[in-house]
Amino acid sequence: MNLSKNIKELRIKNKYTQEELAEKLNVSVQTISRWENGVNAPDISVLPEIAKIFEVSIDSLLGYGKVLSNKEWVD
Numbered sequence: 001m002n003l004s005k006n007i008k009e010l011r012i013k014n015k016y017t018q019e020e021l022a023e024k025l026n027v028s029v030q031t032i033s034r035w036e037n038g039v040n041a042p043d044i045s046v047l048p049e050i051a052k053i054f055e056v057s058i059d060s061l062l063g064y065g066k067v068l069s070n071k072e073w074v075d
Contacts, residue, residue: 002063004038010054010061011036024053 018032034040051058
């Protein structure tokens with residue numbers, strides 16, 4: 001799992017500055033920087049919003065490939 005790397009790569013790919021991403025998530029620029037540098041990680045409650053902004057699954061955000069097909073997901 002390389003969440004910090006994925007956040008940075010997705011931010012750059014989507015052409016967001018740290019400031020823009022921070023504003024979308026209502027956090028400070030320093031918080032984004034800490035996430036990207038691996039000093040801290042986002043709170044689990046923020047992961048769905050980050051995934052939504054980047055239009056990726058939480059699994060892919062965390063660095064995991066899709067393990068099961070949609071038919072195999074169990075509620």
